[in-house]
Amino acid sequence: MAERIHITTAIFYCNGAPHVGSAYEALAADVFARHQRRKLGRENVSFLSGTDEHGDKIRRAALAQGLTPQAYTDKMSALFDEAFRGLGVSYDYWVRTTDGVHQEWVREMLRRTHARGDIYFRDYEGQYCVDCERFYTDKELLPANVCPVHHRPVELISEGNYFLRLEKYREQVLEHIRRNPDFIRPERYRNEALNMLAEPLADLCISRPKSRLDWGVELPFDSNYITYVWYDAFWAYVSHPASRDPEFRDKVWPNTEHFIGKDILKTHAVYWPAILLAADWPLFKHLNVHGWLNFGGARMSKSSGNVRDPVSYEQAFGADVLRYFVMREVVYGLDGDFSEERLVERYNAELANDLGNLASRVLAMAARYFQGEITATPGAGGEEIDRNLCEAFRAAPARAGAMVDELAFNRGLDAVWQALDAANKYIVATSPFTLAKDPDKLPRVAQILAHLLEGLRVIAATLEPFMPRQAQKILDLLGLDEAAAYVPFGAGLKRGDRVKPALALFPRIDKKDRAK
RNA sequence: GGCGGCGUAGCUCAGUUGGUUAGAGCAUGCGGCUCAUAUCCGCAGUGUCGUAGGUUCGACUCCUACCGCCGCCA
Structure with a gap:
């Protein structure tokens, strides 16, 4: 019997339009997926992408446009979907973290992890950056309590929250990476991941009180809270195919190929494996990490204003030419230059x-x-x-x-x-x-x-x-x-x-x- | 501060466990062909392989220090 495999891009956070950088990831995954279909047969490959639609940044982006979060993400998710489809990206699943199947799946995983004792409640006080949607320790902050990423003042927040026992799984994840040399590839990122796992980990806060943020999936065991955006988003790789196919967990999921950018290495090399293990799920096959796509030598980013719309290149040269160029020019795993x-x-x-x-x-x-x-x-x-x-x-x-x-x-x-x-x-x-x-x-x-x-x-x-x-x-x-x-x-x-x-x-x- | 990566022809880069005169593509020059999208084929180059040492019969390849660029962690 032929092997069945699962391929994913990251689930794109849709608080802005897609650019050539996100298109690059989708294209790399698509080339890989199309090749695997020829090799293993169409029916043995599932290819998944989608949008991550919860969290405070989305809520505020929606408000800024006078839209409800739902109306805003309807619009943005469609924008990503159309852009990628126009480039010939052939995913079988387009998952939105706001849809019912996904949300029910996340609640089930929360229930399960909570029942296993790996989610617990405690009071917490810390410096919180709304843009990062995370707490910072004092030594991570720049002088005057400024967020090191956004250079904006953080807020001191004190609240009770739910935490996932990360440290409990650190050794197991570390051991898995050691025993499977190509689990994270290319190797340079494997080394970075091993580094991240070398020291004890603080448990991961996975909730937000509704009083502060209500745009998210409600915790099944406490209706005063929603789950933190990352916990919710990870399961988008799983929710739909697993809900559809009872054999997915054991027959397909262990053959999963994740395609991600180097900016989210830690979340996928440390948090996600621990989240899976805590929910009694096996680990995926490979984490395939790519670099940045620069533009004319400069990092492409929203703040530097050199973000390029993939659709404009598609119109100028055709989707296939864009696909050919980025695949031929860029060494996967290293930064590349789009010129x-x-x-x-x-x-x-x-x-x-x-x-x-x-x-x-x-x-x-x-x-x-x-x-x-x-x-x-x-x-x-x-x-x-x-x-x-x-x-x-x-x-x-x-x-x-x-x-x-x-x-x-x-x-x-x-x-x-x-x-x-x-x-x-x-x-x-x-x-x-x-x-x-x-x-x-x-x-x-x-x-x-x-x-x-x-x-x-x-x-x-x-x-x-x-x-x-x-x-x-x-x-x-x-x-x-x-x-x-x-x-x-x-x-x-x-x-x-x-x-x-x-x-x-x-x-x-x-x-x-x-x-x- | 700790860990790691990179620095090779004008440009972009290959060089897999150390082994003969260090390679490819692009760009440049010359020649050939005429089927083809003024395309294709052949020939010609140029390099203190970041710097300085060391190990070795032999180093782009291994080791040390330094310079420059970058990443991750703290």
């Missing part, structure tokens, strides 16, 4: 000249010399140069797939481009356009084109996770349906198949045009 100039450079050199032009010249020759008909057997080459080319086409998908499994998206694309290079060199070396002038040599030309067309087919199939629409366009040009498109090299196109005339898949971008 429009780099994007145009890569577009022209790699998409237009290498990929687009290869498709164009091969299809043009097939149309010109054989009216689009394949009159030789693809993949069954006689000469050494043919066998070498076919080997390149066989190796590329395997290599690319292995790289995506390891989150090395840029190297996966590099593997595909090695096959493209081999194809372009093969054309020059065999010169089918010269052979075609001699009618006796047309059988050889047919053989050359058959290999190239089948190679193009494999390349399109391999690129599908990265550029789903353009890949489909190439497969359409080759006249293939879904069943024939995603098979190993040599098993796709057959003698007698017909392909369509060439067209420019990626028209070159003139830099001068874009400058104005």
Whole structure:
């Protein structure tokens, strides 16, 4: 029986519009998910994303626009959903933390954890920052009791609250990370997590009194309180699929791949595992941590004003071009730089000249010399140069797939481009356009084109996770349906198949045009 | 203050357990082809591999110190 896996992005806190940074995370998870579906079968992969909609920041953002929190989050969640769908992000679940199924699930987990004795009540006094929605110790604060993140004064608040016994699970989480070297990847973040778990942990406050904040999930064991936003949000990874499928907990959840940004490493490497264990849930498989997407060298953030709207890039270049660029340019786990100039450079050199032009010249020759008909057997080459080319086409998908499994998206694309290079060199070396002038040599030309067309087919199939629409366009040009498109090299196109005339898949971008 | 990372060709970066004249892509110059989106192919480069020491027959790779940039924790 095939393995079933679960893939998640972070649940986006929707107090502002989505930007290229959040799109990057969704795109990385989507490329991974699409690849896994090809590998494991559509029905064995569930891919989840959604919005985190509770908490004080949301409530205040809503008020600022004269909306109720619910009306505000309806609007914002739809905005995220539309932006991601427009980029081709293919999640199976779009979870909102304000929906009924989710809230009931959170209450059930609270009940369960409380019954196990891992949630307790005590009085607490501390310096509270409304923007961070958390308490600070005195030494964490800047002079004059100012929040180190927002540089705004904190408030001294005294209240009773519910706490989760974090320290109780610290050793267990630590041990799990030690025994599973790739639990948190890349390794640099694993080391940081081990550091965080090296010292005793203060228990985690998971409630807020309704008198102060009522926009959240009510505690099942005390109606005067709601749960703190993080406790609620984590369970969004679980609530819907677990409510739908009783086998989810044991058969699917342990194979979960979380995609998160490095800013929320601590919550996902320390709090979330403890929350799971306290609720008697197993741990997930991997925490896949990515870096920042900078813009022109500067950190992209709302305060610096260089936040870029992913939709504007989608309109300018197309979703697939944006997807290709961020996956090719950024090393997963490290910070990357988003620059429009780099994007145009890569577009022209790699998409237009290498990929687009290869498709164009091969299809043009097939149309010109054989009216689009394949009159030789693809993949069954006689000469050494043919066998070498076919080997390149066989190796590329395997290599690319292995790289995506390891989150090395840029190297996966590099593997595909090695096959493209081999194809372009093969054309020059065999010169089918010269052979075609001699009618006796047309059988050889047919053989050359058959290999190239089948190679193009494999390349399109391999690129599908990265550029789903353009890949489909190439497969359409080759006249293939879904069943024939995603098979190993040599098993796709057959003698007698017909392909369509060439067209420019990626028209070159003139830099001068874009400058104005 | 503690822990960790990075510093390689003009630009962006590869260099997997130390082993022959240190690589790729982009950009630049020259040549070839004409099927193709003025595309493709070939050739040509340039480097005190952050600095100074050390270990070794041999160091971009290991060790120490320092300089610069950055991250996490406190």
